[in-house]
Amino acid sequence: MLMTRRAENAGTARTTGPASVVAVLLALIDEGFDRRSWHGTNLRGALRGMTPARALWRPGRTRHNIGELVTHAACWKYTVRRRLTGEKRGSFALPGSNFFPAPRTATQTDRRDNVALLTREHRRLRDAAERLEDRDLARPVGRGQDTIGGWFGASPPTTCITRVRSS
Numbered sequence: 001m002l003m004t005r006r007a008e009n010a011g012t013a014r015t016t017g018p019a020s021v022v023a024v025l026l027a028l029i030d031e032g033f034d035r036r037s038w039h040g041t042n043l044r045g046a047l048r049g050m051t052p053a054r055a056l057w058r059p060g061r062t063r064h065n066i067g068e069l070v071t072h073a074a075c076w077k078y079t080v081r082r083r084l085t086g087e088k089r090g091s092f093a094l095p096g097s098n099f100f101p102a103p104r105t106a107t108q109t110d111r112r113d114n115v116a117l118l119t120r121e122h123r124r125l126r127d128a129a130e131r132l133e134d135r136d137l138a139r140p141v142g143r144g145q146d147t148i149g150g151w152f153g154a155s156p157p158t159t160c161i162t163r164v165r166s167s
Contacts, residue, residue: 021134029129033122043073047115052106055114067102070114075100077121083141084128084148093117 031037034044047070055067064072071094078092094100094117103110137148 021137022129022132025132025137026126026129029122029126044115044119047118050111052108052111055111056102056104056106064099065102067106067111067114068099070118071100071102072098074114074118074121077118077125081121081125081128084125084132 027035031039031042033042035042047066050066055070056065058065075092075094075098081087082089082091132148139148140146141148
């Protein structure tokens, strides 16, 4: 059984009772995006202080840059939310799908706009996940055998951005 923990004095923890699976899912979604995490830097932390030049730098000729990874992550947060809610395709803020080519030059405003898009899509995904009940996680979605619970896991863009940034 999953249990929630509440921080007490100086790093000790006390079990407070059973946690819903959705509550744990929400905690993991938060941890991967903008909350303190066990795995190191979360996605927002990896983007903090990013300059436009660094966001456009490519680690290799055919590799994606950080700007493209940011819009890719925003697009997939949109896609998962849309599938959770049953919304129709076509309402993402940018034309296209999956990876969006970055411009050759960018300003700090462009970079901020991309991070704002990511943050907006994250909040909308989290709001949709918050409306779930535990039993919804076993519900099949889409054309395959996927379930809602099977979609959620680690956030690969965090790892990619951290690696590109440290190159």
